Amino acid sequence: MLFSLSISIFTSAAExxxxxxxxxxxTKIIDSxxxxxxxxxxxxxxxxxxxxSGIPFEDTKKIIExxxxxxxxxxxxxxxxxxxxxxxxxxxxxxxxxNKVNEGFAKNVNKSVIISVISTKAxxxxxxxxxxxxxxxxxxxxxxxxxxxxxxxxxxxxxxxxESLSWLLKTGTTEGKSILEISEIxxxxxxxxxxxxDSGLSQEEISLLFKKAIENSTNIDxxxxxxxxxxxxxxxxxxxETGGTVKPSATSDSGTLPTSSTESxxxxxxxxxxxxxxxxxxxxxxxxxxxxxxxxxxxPPEN
Numbered sequence: 001m002l003f004s005l006s007i008s009i010f011t012s013a014a015e016x017x018x019x020x021x022x023x024x025x026x027t028k029i030i031d032s033x034x035x036x037x038x039x040x041x042x043x044x045x046x047x048x049x050x051x052x053s054g055i056p057f058e059d060t061k062k063i064i065e066x067x068x069x070x071x072x073x074x075x076x077x078x079x080x081x082x083x084x085x086x087x088x089x090x091x092x093x094x095x096x097x098x099n100k101v102n103e104g105f106a107k108n109v110n111k112s113v114i115i116s117v118i119s120t121k122a123x124x125x126x127x128x129x130x131x132x133x134x135x136x137x138x139x140x141x142x143x144x145x146x147x148x149x150x151x152x153x154x155x156x157x158x159x160x161x162x163e164s165l166s167w168l169l170k171t172g173t174t175e176g177k178s179i180l181e182i183s184e185i186x187x188x189x190x191x192x193x194x195x196x197x198d199s200g201l202s203q204e205e206i207s208l209l210f211k212k213a214i215e216n217s218t219n220i221d222x223x224x225x226x227x228x229x230x231x232x233x234x235x236x237x238x239x240x241e242t243g244g245t246v247k248p249s250a251t252s253d254s255g256t257l258p259t260s261s262t263e264s265x266x267x268x269x270x271x272x273x274x275x276x277x278x279x280x281x282x283x284x285x286x287x288x289x290x291x292x293x294x295x296x297x298x299x300p301p302e303n
Contacts, residue, residue: 022057023048029064039074046081053088059098066105076111083118092125096153121157128152131166140170144179151183158190159197161207165189167214175220185220192227199234209234 017025026047030040043064050060067077080101087094097118104114128149135142142148152165168189172182189210196206213226 017057019048019051022051022060026061026064029061029068033068035074043074043077043081046078046085049085050081050088053085055084055088055094055098063098063101066102070105070108072111076115079115080118083115083122087122087125090126090129092122092129096125097121121153124153124156127156127162128165131162131169134166135169135173138170140173142169142173147179148182151179151186155186155190155193158193159203159206160186160189160193161203161210163207164210164214168220171218171220177220185224188224189227192224192231195231196234199231201234 023044027040027044030043033040035043047060047064051057063080064077066072067080084094084097084101087097100118100121101114104117131152132142132145132149148169152169155165156162165186168182168185172185177185193206193210196209201209209230210227213223213230217223217226
């Protein structure tokens with residue numbers, strides 16, 4: 001009897017607090033902020049929706065605490081919560097979104113950038129899920145669904161057109177390629193897509209370039225090679241038209257957060273662009289123009 005009572009007490013102590021108890025804790029945290037009574041209720045109501053949808057209490061609490069510490073306005077907090085809530089209600093993983101939000105706070109990133117990044121990432125998660133569902137509806141058996149979902153989402157974040165990823169998934173699955181092989185091809189497409197973006201191509205031009213390569217061949221390796229050749233031609237043309245400069249990568253809106261609100265992200269291996277109108281200089285400095293000595297006079301012409 002004493003043993004049973006001990007187990008009962010231990011189980012009760014280990015139970016998670018109810019949503020009402022969690023909301024009470026969040027209320028105390030929000031009340032210590034500078035939010036108005038209306039704004040506090042707005043945040044708390046959205047937080048309740050998150051908790052009821054299954055978002056962990058600690059994640060919800062941390063976002064609120066970080067929002068207060070970083071003086072994030074109440075409407076931006078609600079927007080962040082809305083993006084996470086919509087993704088959760090779609091049945092998609094939200095951990096990546098929550099991590100991005102907290103990463104943005106840690107790096108002191110501007111609120112508009114944080115919202116833009118997680119909104120784009122949420123959209124890519126939905127697209128990845130749509131690509132998978134479309135393949136399944138066509139009767140294809142997708143092995144490693146969760147891993148394949150992450151591969152697709154990462155490639156979308158690298159601006160690979162969703163039509164190209166849909167083709168890759170269907171073709172690769174039909175040909176019996178392994179998840180590793182599809183992942184490697186996906187990484188190659190991501191690299192090519194980033195090359196295209198850096199060369200100054202728009203998203204529409206990149207999609208068209210990938211589409212033409214897919215239409216002109218049925219071999220995956222050959223298609224990747226055709227895309228690479230087309231890109232090299234485009235890059236050469238872009239360099240000629242712009243005098244040798246190529247647009248640098250700008251990935252803040254597609255998933256990469258800058259280190260602060262005043263810094264712009266720089267990709268690994270990227271050379272900083274030269275200021276417009278500034279001529280390149282040699283490492284030894286600019287030589288002074290040569291002038292003839294003042295006391296030298298020309299010799300008279302010979303007869």
